[in-house]
Amino acid sequence: MQDATLSLRGLTRRFGETLAVDDVSLEVPAGQMLGIIGRSGAGKSTLLRMVNRLLEPSAGTIRFGGTDVTALRGRALRDWRASCAMVFQQFNLIPRLDVLTNVLVGRLNRRGTLSSLLGLFSEEERAEALAILERFDLLETALMRAGQASGGQQQRVAICRALMQRPRLVLADEPIASLDPRNAQVVMDALRRINREDGLTVLCNLHHLDTARAYCDRIVAMREGRFVFDGPPAALTPERVREVYGVSEEEFHAAPQGSLAVA
Amino acid sequence: MTPATAEAAYRARRRVRLGASLGYGVVFLVLLAVSARVSEVSPEALLAGLPRAGEYFHKLLPTLRWEVLFAGSRVEGSLAYWMYRLDAWAWLLFETSQIAALATLMGAALAGLACFPAAANLAPNRAVYVLCRRGLELFRTVPDIVYALILVWVLGVGPLAGILAIALHSVGSLGKLFAEVVENADMRPWEGVRAAGGSWVQAVRYAILPQVAPNFLSYVLLRFEINVRGATVIGFVGAGGIGQELYTVIARNYHEEVGAIIVLIVLCVTAIDLASERLRGRVVGAG
Numbered sequence: 001m002q003d004a005t006l007s008l009r010g011l012t013r014r015f016g017e018t019l020a021v022d023d024v025s026l027e028v029p030a031g032q033m034l035g036i037i038g039r040s041g042a043g044k045s046t047l048l049r050m051v052n053r054l055l056e057p058s059a060g061t062i063r064f065g066g067t068d069v070t071a072l073r074g075r076a077l078r079d080w081r082a083s084c085a086m087v088f089q090q091f092n093l094i095p096r097l098d099v100l101t102n103v104l105v106g107r108l109n110r111r112g113t114l115s116s117l118l119g120l121f122s123e124e125e126r127a128e129a130l131a132i133l134e135r136f137d138l139l140e141t142a143l144m145r146a147g148q149a150s151g152g153q154q155q156r157v158a159i160c161r162a163l164m165q166r167p168r169l170v171l172a173d174e175p176i177a178s179l180d181p182r183n184a185q186v187v188m189d190a191l192r193r194i195n196r197e198d199g200l201t202v203l204c205n206l207h208h209l210d211t212a213r214a215y216c217d218r219i220v221a222m223r224e225g226r227f228v229f230d231g232p233p234a235a236l237t238p239e240r241v242r243e244v245y246g247v248s249e250e251e252f253h254a255a256p257q258g259s260l261a262v263a
Numbered sequence: 264m265t266p267a268t269a270e271a272a273y274r275a276r277r278r279v280r281l282g283a284s285l286g287y288g289v290v291f292l293v294l295l296a297v298s299a300r301v302s303e304v305s306p307e308a309l310l311a312g313l314p315r316a317g318e319y320f321h322k323l324l325p326t327l328r329w330e331v332l333f334a335g336s337r338v339e340g341s342l343a344y345w346m347y348r349l350d351a352w353a354w355l356l357f358e359t360s361q362i363a364a365l366a367t368l369m370g371a372a373l374a375g376l377a378c379f380p381a382a383a384n385l386a387p388n389r390a391v392y393v394l395c396r397r398g399l400e401l402f403r404t405v406p407d408i409v410y411a412l413i414l415v416w417v418l419g420v421g422p423l424a425g426i427l428a429i430a431l432h433s434v435g436s437l438g439k440l441f442a443e444v445v446e447n448a449d450m451r452p453w454e455g456v457r458a459a460g461g462s463w464v465q466a467v468r469y470a471i472l473p474q475v476a477p478n479f480l481s482y483v484l485l486r487f488e489i490n491v492r493g494a495t496v497i498g499f500v501g502a503g504g505i506g507q508e509l510y511t512v513i514a515r516n517y518h519e520e521v522g523a524i525i526v527l528i529v530l531c532v533t534a535i536d537l538a539s540e541r542l543r544g545r546v547v548g549a550g
Contacts, residue, residue, distance in 0.1 A: 052458055054454065054457065054458055078460040078461070078462060079460060080460075081457070081458055081459065081460040082459060082460030083460075085458075085459065086455075086458035086459075088451070088454070088455065088458075090451050091451075091455075092451040092452060092454050092455030092458070093452065093455060094452040094455070094456075094469060094470055094473055094474075095452070096473040096474060097469070097473055101469075105455070105456055105459055105461065105469055106459050108456065108459060108460065108461040108462075108465045108469065109459065109460030109461060111465075113462065113464050113465070116461075116464075116465050116468065116469075117464065117465075117468050119468075158455075161455075161459060162459075165459055165460065
C-alpha cells in the first residue's frame with residue numbers, strides 16, 4: 001500500500017487583494033476524519049477546492065503520497081479529481097437525470113468519450129452503483145429524477161457518486177449546511193461510515209462546532225485564511241474557542257446564514 | 264445618515280435619473296428622425312400608397328359565388344376553380360417545407376456543436392470563445408437570400424442551393440440562441456461532473472445537455488417556422504419550392520393565383536405552428 005498522506009505546504013490563494021487562504025500547511029494521515037471549522041469567509045471552501053484543483057493555488061504545493069498534485073495537467077489531473085471526491089453544500093447533482101445515472105457519473109473518468117456520450121455503462125458498473133445505493137438505503141430512489149428526491153436523499157446520492165469514483169479521499173464542503181437537523185445527522189453518519197468502513201480519508205468543512213466534535217478525529221479551525229487551532233475534539237473547549245475567535249461559542253454560531261453560500 | 268439626508272439623497276438621485284432619461288429620449292427622437300429621412304420614410308408617401316395597396320389586395324381575392332362554391336374545377340366561382348392547380352402547389356409547398364426541415368436539421372446540428380465553446384461559462388479559453396462567437400456572427404449576418412444567390416450560381420437552380428443557404432444562416436442564428444441558453448444553465452451540476460474527474464465533453468453531455476435540451480428544441484421549432492417562410496422567399500431566386508411558382512405568378516400578374524398560393528402558405532405555416540406547439544408542450548411538460 002503506497003503512502004496516502006495528504007500534505008499541504010504553504011498553500012495560498014488570493015482573490016484580487018483578498019487573501020482567502022494564507023500560507024497554510026497541513027498533514028492529513030490516511031484514514032483520518034478531519035473537520036475544518038470556521039465562520040463564513042474563513043477560507044474553508046477555498047482550501048478544499050484547491051485540494052480538488054477546482055481552484056488553482058496562488059502559491060504553495062499539495063502532495064498526496066508521492067504525487068505532486070499541484071503539477072498535474074490534463075488526463076492526470078482528471079484522474080486526481082476522481083480519486084479525491086467532492087461532496088458539495090448544494091449537492092451538485094444533475095436534477096433532470098435519474099439517481100442511478102447521477103451515481104454512474106462517478107465512473108465517467110474511466111469511460112471513453114464515445115461510450116459516455118452515448119450514455120453507455122456496463123452491467124457491472126450499474127450493479128456496483130445499485131449496490132452502493134442499497135448500502136445507503138436509496139435503492140427505491142434509483143429510477144427517480146434526482147431533482148425530485150429530498151435534500152437529505154440528494155446529499156446521500158452525492159456521497160454514493162463519490163464512492164463510485166473509488167476515491168482515496170473525500171472532500172465534503174459544508175455537506176449539511178442546506179439540510180434540516182435530522183437529515184444532517186443521516187448525512188454525517190454516512191460520511192463517518194465511509195471513513196470507518198472503507199478506510200477513506202475524509203476532510204469535512206463544518207460551521208457547527210458540535211457536529212465537528214461529535215464526528216471528527218481531529219479538528220482544525222480557520223480564521224481569516226489561517227489555521228488557529230489544530231488538535232483532537234476534546235481540546236477544542238469553549239475557553240479555547242473564545243481564545244481563538246474572540247467570541248463565545250453562541251456568538252460564533254450566530255454567523256449570518258445568508259453569507260454561508262460564499263464561504 | 265438620518266432619514267432626512269437619505270430622503271434628500273433619494274430625491275437627488277431621482278432628479279439625476281429623470282434628467283438622464285429625458286436626455287436619452289431626445290437623442291432617440293433625433294436619431295429616429297434622421298433614420299426616417301435617410302430611408303425616405305415619409306407619412307405622405309405612405310398615405311398616397313395606401314389605396315394602391317388596398318387595390319392590390321383586392322385583386323388577389325378570388326371571385327367566389329355561394330351557389331357554386333363546392334362545384335367542380337371547371338365551374339367559374341367555385342373553390343376548386345380558384346385552386347385549380349392545388350395538386351402541383353401542394354407538392355411544391357411540400358418541397359418547400361422539406362427544404363426548410365432539412366436546412367433546420369443541418370443548421371441545428373452544427374449550431375448544437377458550436378454553441379458550447381461559444382458560451383462564456385464553458386469556453387475552455389478566451390480565444391476559442393471569441394472565435395466561435397465571431398464565426399456564428401459571420402454565418403448569421405449574411406441573409407439567407409444572399410447565400411441562395413451565390414449557391415444557385417455555384418450549384419445550379421434547385422432545392423439543394425436553397426437547403427444549404429438556409430442551413431448556413433440557421434447555424435448562425437441558432438448557435439447564438441443556443442449559446443445564450445447554455446450561459447443561463449445552472450453550473451452546479453457542471454462542477455459536480457468536473458470534480459468527479461469528468462472531461463469537458465462529458466460534463467457538457469451530462470451536466471449541461473439535460474438542462475438545455477428542451478429550450479434547444481423550442482428554438483429549433485421556432486426556426487423551422489421561420490425557415491418555411493424563408494424557403495418560400497428563396498424560391499424567388501431559383502432555389503426550388505413554392506417560391507419559384509409564386510414568383511412566376513406575381514411576375515405574370517395572375518392575381519387570383521397569387522392569392523391562392525398565399526392562402527396555402529398561411530395554412531401550411533399555421534399547421535406547422537400548431538404541430539410544433541404540441542410537440543414542445545409534450546417535451547417541456549415531460550422535462
